[in-house]
Amino acid sequence: MPITWSATHDRQGLDIMDTEITLRVDGADHRLTVDTRTTLLDALRERLGNTSPKKGCDHGQCGACTVLLDGRRANSCLALAVAHDGAEIVTAAGLATDGELHPMQRSFIEHDAFQCGYCTPGQIVSAVAMLEEAATGWPSTVTFSPPDGTAGEPDTGPVDLATNPDEIRERMSGNLCRCAAYANMIPAIQEVARS
Amino acid sequence: MRPFRYERATDPAGAVALLARSPQAAYLGGGTNLVDLMKLDVARPDLLVDVRGVTSRAIEELPDGGVRIGAGVSNSDLAADPLIRRRYPVVAQAVLAGASTQLRNLATVGGNLLQRTRCVYFQDVSTACNKREPGSGCSAIEGHNRDLAILGTSPDCIATHPSDLAVALAAMDATVQTVGPDGSRAIPLTELHRLPGSEPQHDNVLTHGELITAVDLPPLPFAARSYYRKIRDRASYAFALVSVAAAIDLADGQVRDVRIALGGVAHKPWRATRAEDLLRGGPATEERLRRAAEAELADAQPQSDNAFKIPLARNAIVRTVLDLTGTAR
Structure with missing residues (x-):
């Protein structure tokens, strides 16, 4: 695919490589010109004004920037916007429908599953994606039983999260919470997993 | 981050041709390590060639009974694949032991193998590092080296290779298919990565x-009984202090074949061939396993803060293989 370039210069006289991309964010199409260095996170926050994904570490270590990228959860701080031209993105702000909070958002409120709230949008997007992954039969390290000398057929069916908090802890380990509100996140997620 | 041009390749030959335009050019897969290193000013490509649309995203059976994993397969899809889970569970387990789902969704199989060390000095441009800047020295040898290598180190570098997947693939005797300016070739996984020697700037043998x-x-039927054990400072989302990928083929209580590879101990996935050789042809008892593990680790050279890795690796080998034999604790 040919890409049209327009090179300008920044204050140090270095080339800035701009390119035009399209992003569909929370159901709305946006056309924007980005420097190739722009991450998806910066494009969302600084260019499109969607401050729902948060910049925590900016190095893929905390998960505060988690969004659904073409249906899968991803750290938007490590994704270059130019590499995701045409992508469909859902942020925590886009989970609500017709003014109704997503069940996961309601459950986080009901269970007091946050303190300062900075990591919460990432936690909620991650939890929503996790339920989908478990329903699809995606395993985690917890899903694999330790070996007992036998080689059985793997169970590739849906993974039950509602009754297995260890699965939730493992699958949510990419989202850190410095207030350590984890204790209430587990029941909040379990409740949505049950319904 | 320094400015760079971005190009999307449409086929492998085109990708190779694009990359040849600049000695500083780099391929872009999921970007989870590369983009981070660019933010840290450790990686300074002037051109990124996006290869996500170039390499296969399929996992297919080969005529010989083996399995081919396209380099563009995401880490998540690899770990969830029923064929991989059934025939090579150690591979799925190793992938799932690394990173988080968010990262595994972005990360590719090819990129996983080529990720750089997480040695803190390599990632910090204010310090000396022979891998990042050849000839500048190694800050780790007299610095914080608790996480670093005990096997195959050199006076110039004690970095470890961070991939879990590569450890499992080394145990399985996987082969890496490549295409480059000089054509295509197949490289045994155990020969893809190299020991640091006097050129730690080269992680691997790729040109x-x-x-x-x-x-x-x-094809490796006994790999259906295989396991990846990763030991780290927290239960999840951390790099290995020591990891073990193992598979065993037992017949009448005797070890007919066994595969053991270690992670977190060397500049490359460490295939424990010495231990394997000692184990074949006898029973898989705790005593024999301990002796085999000790022989494998006999040449280990610990740094000031990581001598604990020697007994840890020994015990991890013994426990992992014993578990595979079904020996009760």
Whole structure:
């Protein structure tokens, strides 16, 4: 695919490589010109004004920037916007429908599953994606039983999260919470997993 | 981050040709390590060639009974694949032991193998590091080296290779398929990564522009009973202090074949061939396993803060293989 370039210069006289991309964010199409260095996170926050994904570490270590990228959860701080031209993105702000909070958002409120709230949008997007992954039969390290000398057929069916908090802890380990509100996140997620 | 041009390749040959335009060019897969290193000013490509649309995203059976994994397969899809889970569970387990789902969704198989060390000095441009800047020295040898290598180190570098997947693939005798300016070739996984020696800037044997297109797993029926044990400072989302990928083929209580590879101990996935050789042809008892593990680790050279890795690796080998034999604790 040919890409049209327009090179300008920044204050140090270095080339800035701009390119035009399209992003569909929370159901709305946006056309924007980005420097190739722009991450998806910066494009969302600084260019499109969607401050729902948060910049925590900016190095893929905390998960505060988690969004659904073409249906899968991803750290938007490590994704270059130019590499995701045409992508469909859902942020925590886009989970609500017709003014109704997503069940996961309601459950986080009901269970007091946050303190300062900075990591919460990432936690909620991650939890929503996790339920989908478990329903699809995606395993985690917890899903694999330790070996007992036998080689059985793997169970590739849906993974039950509602009754297995260890699965939730493992699958949510990419989202850190410095207030350590984890204790209430587990029941909040379990409740949505049950319904 | 320094400015760079971005190009999307449409086929492997085109990708190789694009990359040849600049000695500083780099392939872009999921970007989870590369983009981070660019933010840290450790990686300074002037051109990124996006290869996500170039290499296969399929996992297919090979005519010889093995399995071919396209280099563009995401880490998540690899771990969830029913064929991989059934025939090579150690591979799925190793992938799932690394990173988080968010990262595994972005990360590719090819990129996983080519990720750089997480040695803190390599990632910090204010310090000396022979891998990042050849000839500048190694800050780790007299610095914080608790996480670093005990086997195959050199006076110039004690970094470890961070991939979990590569450890499992080394145990399985996987082969890496590449295409580059000089054509295509197949490289045994155990020969893809290298020991640091006096050139720690080279993590692997790939030449500039050489692109991983697939990873082939050979048929290995006994790998259906295999396991990846990762020991780390927290239960999840951390790099290995020590990890073990193992598979065992027992017949009448005797070890007919066994595969053991270690992670977190060397500049490359460490295939424990010495231990394997000692184990074949006898029973898989705790005593024999301990002796085999000790023989494998006999040449270990610990640094000031990581001598604990020697007994840890020994115990991890013994426990992991014993568990596979079904020996009760």
